[in-house]
Amino acid sequence: MSKTLDIAVIGATGTVGEALVQLLEEREFPVGSLHLLAGGDSAGQAVPFRGKNLRVRELAGFDFAQVQLAFFAAGEEVSRQCALQAHGAGCSVIDLSGALEHGLPIVPEANGELLGGATAPFLLVSPAPVATALAAVLAPLRTSLGLRRITLNAVLSVSSLGRAGVTELARQTTELLNMRPLEPQQFDRQVAFNVLAQAGALGEGGHAKVELQIARDLKRVLAVDGLKVSVSCAVAPVFFGDSLAVSLELDAPVDLPEITRLLEQQSGIELVEQGDYPTVVGDAVGQDELYVGRLRIGMDDPAELNLCIASDNVRKGSSLNAVQIGELLIKHYL
Template sequence: MDRSINLAIVGATGLVGEAIIKLLADRKFPVGELFVLASENGAGSKIAFAGKTLTVSTAEDFDFSQVEVVLFAAGASVSQALAPAAAEAGAVVVDLSPAYRYEADIPLVVADVNDEMLAQAREQNLVACADASTVQLLRALKPLTELGPLQDVVVTQFQAASATGKSGVDQLAQQSVRLLNGLSPSEAAQAQIAFNVLPVSGQIQENGFTSEELKLMLETRRILAD
């Protein structure tokens, strides 16, 4: 890529935002100006990037016309509130939340699986990214679909505590310390996640599947157009 891109990250202080910033630096992505955005709670904090110290600004007050691309990594409610304004301002929105994954006119993309869908991104200035579990599954299934039609796929999915963000990581750390000191895992009525495996991820739905299972199935079918 010969030119630089002005880029904004909404949710820059979260686990995913931090990982994105690290990847941009590690891969020497041609960032012109990088704007790191978060909620009021995160505003004013400092983030290091490419030898610079960036100050986190409030996403709600940001002028998205300053950038060409916005990465949303702050959850569905934030994406629903701010992504339309960012797209209207002319920026291409890449949304990592589930907010737009099932919108018929919004492309749902997994890199190297259905890249051709990116051409539709300019229609709404918005592209949705599949869930991390779906991405891993489809990167494995795509070569198989080229050999022949898939009949059945059986998936065993393992979710880390970090899937719920910093709160999950903090809960895991706190419970680990308590258990190693001979205390109960939590003072609150929370499930024990430290030194444990829970059999259900997500909420049980009326059809018997969990929300995590349905997400994996629906996203996979949509991306493979199957």
């Protein structure tokens, strides 16, 4: 890539924003000028990039006409307030917050070709981390599986709430180990040494908003006619990484050797040997790969495929996917 882009990263001091800046450097993304933006107390902090400490500037009042591409990693409210403003200024937008329902969701391994039908400036969405991970795993299988239904049980880490969730788990753990009274702040109850059967606020039908978002993103990215999706999310006292237990209903009996072969050939997927299983700690955290294991045919249905996935939600599920979208844009469309 010889061309360079002037880029803005909004939410540069958050967990996802920091990882995004690191990946721009690691992957030698062709950055011209990099503008790091945030609001409130985060403005004024310094973030390392290519041997320098770049000062984080105040988002309010920034002129998006200065940049050609903006990554929004600062949460839904900020994206709603500023992403369309940036797009209107002629800046292509990649939103990681889930706020832009009308943006085009992209997982490069699964539907990157859709960028060819869009026009600049682009308004794009990096889907929910869980949807990104599952869509990337299903991509090499989609044409041969004959998908009818996805039943997904996702155990989320506390970093699904960003830095606040990580800080809260650390604080709660310290309080409990020192036998001090505990007052939950970021979660509605104790998350340390516990598992919460509800991940965040509820939306329609009693489903958590994140569950609805995951289901919506999967349907849009996979684009399988009539696909039914069921999602249940829990929160575990784990700092980083998501663990997914997936059950797929197919239209024909499972050909396990063929599915195994397709997964082994796919870059970005690490297939764990039978008899072993992937975990977020020790396997996925800090890695770009998706770890897949426990492939097996259903107990009572030969057309049911079960598997599990371990993924770094901050790196692979969020930041890397967004950077890969940017790489596609600059290579082919910008």
